Amino acid sequence: xxxxxxxxxxxxxxxxxxxxxxxxxxxxxxxxxxxxxxxxxxxxxxxxxxxxxxxxxxxxxxxxxxxxxxxxxxxxxxxxxxxxxxxxxxxxxxxxxxxxxxxxxxxxxxxxxxxxxxxxxxxxxxxxxxxxxxxxxxxxxxxxxxxxxxxxxxxxxxxxxxxxxxxxxxxxxxxxxxxxxxxxxxxxxxxxxxxxxxxxxxxxxxxxxxxxxxxxxxxxxxxxxxxxxxxxxxxxxxxxxxxxxxxxxxxxxxxxxxxxxxxxxxxxxxxxxxxxxxxxxxxxxxxxxxxxxxxxxxxxxxxxxxxxxxxxxxxxxxxxxxxxxxxxxxxxxxxxxxxxxxxxxxxxxxxxxxxxxxxxxxxxxxxxxxxxxxxxxxxxxxxxxxxxxxxxxxxxxxxxxxxxxxxxxxxxxxxxxxxxxxx
Amino acid sequence: xxxxxxxxxxxxxxxxxxxxxxxxxxxxxxxxxxxxxxxxxxxxxxxxxxxxxxxxxxxxxxxxxxxxxxxxxxxxxxxxxxxxxxxxxxxxxxxxxxxxxxxxxxxxxxxxxxxxxxxxxxxxxxxxxxxxxxxxxxxxxxxxxxxxxxxxxxxxxxxxxxxxxxxxxxxxxxxxxxxxxxxxxxxxxxxxxxxxxxxxxxxxxxxxxxxxxxxxxxxxxxxxxxxxxxxxxxxxxxxxxxxxxxxxxxxxxxxxxxxxxxx
Numbered sequence: 001x002x003x004x005x006x007x008x009x010x011x012x013x014x015x016x017x018x019x020x021x022x023x024x025x026x027x028x029x030x031x032x033x034x035x036x037x038x039x040x041x042x043x044x045x046x047x048x049x050x051x052x053x054x055x056x057x058x059x060x061x062x063x064x065x066x067x068x069x070x071x072x073x074x075x076x077x078x079x080x081x082x083x084x085x086x087x088x089x090x091x092x093x094x095x096x097x098x099x100x101x102x103x104x105x106x107x108x109x110x111x112x113x114x115x116x117x118x119x120x121x122x123x124x125x126x127x128x129x130x131x132x133x134x135x136x137x138x139x140x141x142x143x144x145x146x147x148x149x150x151x152x153x154x155x156x157x158x159x160x161x162x163x164x165x166x167x168x169x170x171x172x173x174x175x176x177x178x179x180x181x182x183x184x185x186x187x188x189x190x191x192x193x194x195x196x197x198x199x200x201x202x203x204x205x206x207x208x209x210x211x212x213x214x215x216x217x218x219x220x221x222x223x224x225x226x227x228x229x230x231x232x233x234x235x236x237x238x239x240x241x242x243x244x245x246x247x248x249x250x251x252x253x254x255x256x257x258x259x260x261x262x263x264x265x266x267x268x269x270x271x272x273x274x275x276x277x278x279x280x281x282x283x284x285x286x287x288x289x290x291x292x293x294x295x296x297x298x299x300x301x302x303x304x305x306x307x308x309x310x311x312x313x314x315x316x317x318x319x320x321x322x323x324x325x326x327x328x329x330x331x332x333x334x335x336x337x338x339x340x341x342x343x344x345x346x347x348x349x350x351x352x353x354x355x356x357x358x359x360x361x362x363x364x365x366x367x368x369x370x371x372x373x374x375x376x377x378x379x380x381x382x383x384x385x386x387x388x389x390x391x392x393x394x395x396x397x398x399x400x401x402x403x404x405x406x407x408x409x410x411x412x413x414x415x416x417x418x419x420x421x422x423x
Numbered sequence: 424x425x426x427x428x429x430x431x432x433x434x435x436x437x438x439x440x441x442x443x444x445x446x447x448x449x450x451x452x453x454x455x456x457x458x459x460x461x462x463x464x465x466x467x468x469x470x471x472x473x474x475x476x477x478x479x480x481x482x483x484x485x486x487x488x489x490x491x492x493x494x495x496x497x498x499x500x501x502x503x504x505x506x507x508x509x510x511x512x513x514x515x516x517x518x519x520x521x522x523x524x525x526x527x528x529x530x531x532x533x534x535x536x537x538x539x540x541x542x543x544x545x546x547x548x549x550x551x552x553x554x555x556x557x558x559x560x561x562x563x564x565x566x567x568x569x570x571x572x573x574x575x576x577x578x579x580x581x582x583x584x585x586x587x588x589x590x591x592x593x594x595x596x597x598x599x600x601x602x603x604x605x606x607x608x609x610x611x612x613x614x615x616x617x618x619x620x621x622x623x624x625x626x627x628x629x630x631x632x633x634x635x636x637x638x639x640x641x642x643x644x645x646x647x648x649x650x651x652x653x654x655x656x657x658x659x660x661x662x663x664x665x666x667x668x669x670x671x672x673x674x675x676x677x678x679x680x681x682x683x684x685x686x
Contacts, residue, residue: 290531
């Protein structure tokens with residue numbers, strides 16, 4: 001146990017074997033090749049991770065680019081990132097409720113309500129913008145809290161509660177907007193500026209890209225060192241370098257390409273920051289572990305001493321709050337709140353994004369990054385079909401088909417996981 | 424059974440009774456468990472075994488009677504209290520999350536460093552626990568769904584050991600297992616005994632009871648029906664105590680078979 005492994009290339013040197021590699025039945029995989037073999041094995045076993053969505057994205061982008069060469073232009077991709085932020089934030093909330101095996105169908109209405117509240121308080125009442133934003137988010141959180149109480153106390157399925165919410169809050173949104181039906185946000189306000197015109201300066205974008213890659217390497221390296229010290233196997237330094245370098249190249253290329261026109265929008269950066277925060281909370285805290293546990297087996301979670309009701313409450317509150325934030329971003333992007341804000345396809349796009357991003361509808365599986373990838377897919381389809389001058393009828397049908405495909409992939413990979421013992 | 428408390432017992436029950444409505448599930452139960460001792464609790468369906476487990480694990484409080492733990496009289500009002508005292512229970516359904524890996528299951532609800540999980544420390548401790556049980560689990564980073572029944576039982580037992588308990592209660596640990604896996608779990612029970620724990624094993628299986636238990640406490644219709652040293656009692660005697668008569672269905676069946684096939 002105390003034999004520490006002082007190699008930089010992973011599991012073993014000489015005769016010492018890392019604590020977690022001592023079982024003779026384990027096939028040892030080290031270094032770059034080992035990491036690659038692991039990924040292939042896992043995918044075969046149905047643990048697909050982000051592979052389907054990345055493959056799907058490549059296919060969709062290729063097809064749309066062939067149909068319309070403007071699609072992959074810098075101009076259009078900048079638009080795409082800006083358009084995806086609002087619904088992406090909502091999808092982030094959906095990921096959380098899906099992780100505990102529940103659903104929130106009212107996120108569209110709540111986002112519309114939040115936009116309406118923002119507009120009324122900010123424009124009609126003339127309150128400072130931060131007061132209006134806080135009020136909208138607090139209303140969102142309150143909605144989630146009410147859902148959680150109904151769910152915890154009366155055991156009503158979340159599907160039904162939020163279906164009632166879908167209708168109820170749509171009504172409240174119309175009521176708040178009153179007879180005017182639409183309120184424009186002033187173009188010179190900071191909020192609209194943030195959502196439409198605020199772009200990260202080039203030097204800062206490049207710095208952020210380098211910082212992100214450096215941070216990925218540093219955290220990976222420190223973690224590997226800690227594991228080696230404890231006598232456990234660890235990722236080889238070369239694998240870490242390759243991973244960070246790949247991220248660096250991808251980010252630099254993205255920043256450079258988007259920088260050909262307007263660059264990276266602050267709103268998109270805000271969305272990515274939220275994704276990173278949620279990723280940390282879900283994967284590195286006790287709360288996150290509890291969320292996955294509740295989604296996997298509620299009874300086991302309860303017996304392990306997890307306060308299951310608190311987890312449900314936190315997740316519903318988080319989801320509705322994210323919906324409210326998404327509603328604010330959407331209103332800011334449009335510079336208006338109207339009766340159709342949050343209506344139409346917002347609801348289903350958010351849920352579709354979460355599912356396409358690999359969040360299981362059966363609970364207990366999914367990541368925050370799924371929301372990011374999923375919304376890029378959804379938004380690509382929407383943007384590509386708009387460029388082709390196809391109207392929303394076709395767009396709905398295509399999005400529906402992609403969603404169906406994602407759910408089928410989820411179900412099939414779930415079956416494959418069961419048969420490979422990976423559930 | 425002797426009415427006086429066994430001197431070295433870490434857990435002693437005296438006069439424990441529990442009724443559910445008009446049904447007396449347990450009446451005047453006595454039970455002693457010492458360190459380094461495996462006590463099998465056997466009985467037919469409805470004999471009160473599960474109720475006894477639930478009382479000890481704090482799911483139901485008893486109506487009357489005393490529980491003495493490590494020389495002190497204690498109350499066990501809820502599962503957390505049982506855990507705190509050092510009474511760990513492994514329920515029959517194990518209560519593991521299949522989507523989480525072995526480490527995550529072991530530390531569920533008691534993770535090290537809640538705001539920035541210390542998975543290195545948790546993994547190291549997981550291996551220590553599993554080695555202590557000589558468990559045959561190749562990797563702790565696989566989801567529990569990938570493990571066999573015996574391995575899952577091992578994980579559930581290892582998890583109950585995290586809080587350094589003095590008494591561990593196993594509810595039908597071999598009920599759903601194959602031959603090899605059963606042997607593995609029985610080895611595990613012996614290892615728990617070597618490590619100085621008192622083990623209460625609920626079982627239906629006479630072979631398992633004879634194989635690992637030091638004492639057998641028989642419950643019948645919610646009452647004590649004898650405590651035997653495993654060495655001086657035959658499986659037939661235990662069955663007689665369980666069913667309440669030497670002339671019982673099991674004995675009749677055995678004698679019928681003997682008549683049919685003279686050995």
